Amino acid sequence: EVQLVESGGGLVQPGGSLRLSCAASGFTFSSYWMHWVRQAPGKGLVWVSRINSDGSSTSYADSVKGRFTISRDNAKNTLYLQMNSLRAEDTAVYYCAREGSGSTRGAFDIWGQGTMVTVSS
């Protein structure tokens, strides 16, 4: 079964750090670009970051640029999001998502269940 499972969320104080993980299974992880998408409580989906299949290229939303770092370990089939200098407005459910290949390129065809990050004192 194709699956993505996030972990690492929790409560953190403003200015703190957190590292999210996303474990992939059921597909050749190293062949796919991967993304993080977040959703604040009661709000819509917001794209956060993307990494290509071998980890050599990344991009970020302006709101997290310079504070968040996306990375991957293809040997461990795991995607990461290192979040530093966290702010209250970073509070959200964070989803990892697989970008499709071929005709589904640019679409997010597999999603994890999400992990909640709460930034509060």
Added chain:
Amino acid sequence: SYVLTQPPSVSVAPGQTARITCGGNNIGSKSVHWYQQKPGQAPVLVVYDDSDRPSGIPERFSGSNSGNTATLTISRVEAGDEADYYCQVWDSSSDHPGVFGTGTKVTVL
């Protein structure tokens, strides 16, 4: 950055047709993808590349894209279709390439 605008809500009776629009500047030149999200669940891809359906998605879900508007159409609406729906494009020419629409809540009356 690129902006995608959706109506906040659409209401439809069971068995009728729901149409959800997604407006963006010259969106017809881009590939548009649509997601369904039910409360407490992760989004699910229902239409990709304007009008194609992933395996397992009913034929009742269809899409179109032209000019400045993309549309997701749900035919013969069922109670289980009640959810939030989001359009999305990947704007590779932008510094902020990943863009989601504002989302539409579909209510089945």
